[in-house]
Structures are given as structure tokens and as C-alpha cells.
Amino acid sequence: MTYRFVAGLVALGAFALPAAAADMNAGYGYGYAPAAQPMSWTGFYIGANAGYSWGSSGPYSPGGFLGGLQAGYNWQFVGSPFVAGVETDFDWAGISDGAYSLNYFGTVRARLGFAFERILAYGTLGFAYGGGQFEVLGLSNNQTHGGWTIGAGAEFALDRNWSARAEYLYVDLGSSTYNSLIGPATLGFDGNILRGGVNYRF
Structure with a gap:
């Protein structure tokens, strides 16, 4: 027992x-x-950028630095690597040659991209505008340009909120007629922009 x-x-x-x-x-x-949650690019963001631009304006070949701010929103489709978005930006510029200068530049663009987890590669297309100045013998005339832009870029997520990016844009701002002491001058700006930036994603 x-x-x-x-x-x-x-x-x-x-x-x-x-x-x-x-x-x-x-x-x-x-x-x-x-299991860790998958990376998502969906949401609002704001950020800052800086870069260099060069191009042509009639007989001039203006170039120089620019810098400013951007804001936008991304949508990443559920279960898909595709990301769509909209973005607007504004840059102060020092792009000049001879009598012509571009003092500011901005865009409103659509973006479509493909996400590889932390990397987002995208193309972009939209409206562009800028403020030009033509100065002769100390007297200047300012005009606003409107046109279009197309480009591509890549963004890397540093963590949940911060990301860094590099971007190229081709810009055509059309033409405006400037008055001066030597008569009217019809000038536009078309050129290239290379810039880098950082974003904070909410």
C-alpha cells in the first residue's frame, strides 16, 4: 500500500x-x-530640405542653392507595397545669373511609390511656381512663373517617426514678360533641382 x-x-x-x-x-x-508589426508609410509628415538648382533662362544660365519646408500625406494600400501621396513644398532660392534671378520656388505634386520595408522609392508629378526678378541699371521688376515639374526620389525610415530622403526634380516654369529700362524681356526658367531632406511622420 x-x-x-x-x-x-x-x-x-x-x-x-x-x-x-x-x-x-x-x-x-x-x-x-x-511578432513585430510591419512597416507602414501611411500618415501625415512635415519636414525640411536643402539643395542646388541649375538651368537656363533665355541667354542666362542661373544656378544656386535653395532650401525650405515640405508637408504631405502618404497612403500605403493594405497588404501592398504601393504607396500613393500628395506633397506641397516651398523653398527660398538664390538661383541667379546676370540680370535674372529666381528668388523662391514651390510645388504641389502627386507621388506614387513602391516600399521595400524601410525604403520608399517614388516618382512625382505636379504643378510648380516661382518668383523671378530681372534687374537692369539698379532697377528691378518681379514676376511670378507657373509651370510643371516631374521627378523621382527615395526615402529611408530612420525609425518610426523620422526619415531621410534624396530627390531630383526637372522644372519648367514657363515664361513671363519683365519690364526694364532697356525694354521688355520675356524670360522663363527650366532646369534641374537636386535636394536632400528629413521628414517627421505622425
Whole structure:
């Protein structure tokens, strides 16, 4: 009788100890960690950029630095690497040659991209505008240009909120007629923009 009682206790312990050990491990965080959530580009963002531009304006070949701000919104389709978005930006510029200069530049663009987890490669197309100045003998005339832009870029997510990017845009701002002491001058601007930037994503 005693032998059977002891054998029963041993058998009960053999089943109970592993279960208790499993419960202890789970209680102290030694179980399996939950799967990480996939990266998503959906949401609003704001940021800053700086770069260089060069191009042509009639007989002039203006070039120079620019810098400013951007804001936009991305939609990443559920279960898909495709990302669509809209963005607007405004840059102060020092793009000049001879009598002509472009003092500011901005765009409103659509973006369509493909996400590789932390990397987003995209193309972009939209409206562009800028403020030009023509100065002769110390007197200047300012005009607003309107046109279009097309380009491409890539963005890298540094963490959940911050990302860095590089972007190229081709810009055609059309032509405007400037008045001067030597008569009217019809000038536009078409050229290239290379810039880098950072975004904060909400």
C-alpha cells in the first residue's frame, strides 16, 4: 500500500513539474515574443530640405542653392507595397545669373511609390511656381512663373517617426514678360533641382 502511494506521488510530480515550469517561464517573460508589426508609410509628415538648382533662362544660365519646408500625406494600400501621396513644398532660392534671378520656388505634386520595408522609392508629378526678378541699371521688376515639374526620389525610415530622403526634380516654369529700362524681356526658367531632406511622420 505504501509502495503504491509513493509511486502515485512520483507520477503526479512528473506531470506537474513541467507544467509549473512553463507557467513560471510565461510569468517572467521567457515565452515567445509577439511578432513585430510591419512597416507602414501611411500618415501625415512635415519636414525640411536643402539643395542646388541649375538651368537656363533665355541667354542666362542661373544656378544656386535653395532650401525650405515640405508637408504631405502618404497612403500605403493594405497588404501592398504601393504607396500613393500628395506633397506641397516651398523653398527660398538664390538661383541667379546676370540680370535674372529666381528668388523662391514651390510645388504641389502627386507621388506614387513602391516600399521595400524601410525604403520608399517614388516618382512625382505636379504643378510648380516661382518668383523671378530681372534687374537692369539698379532697377528691378518681379514676376511670378507657373509651370510643371516631374521627378523621382527615395526615402529611408530612420525609425518610426523620422526619415531621410534624396530627390531630383526637372522644372519648367514657363515664361513671363519683365519690364526694364532697356525694354521688355520675356524670360522663363527650366532646369534641374537636386535636394536632400528629413521628414517627421505622425
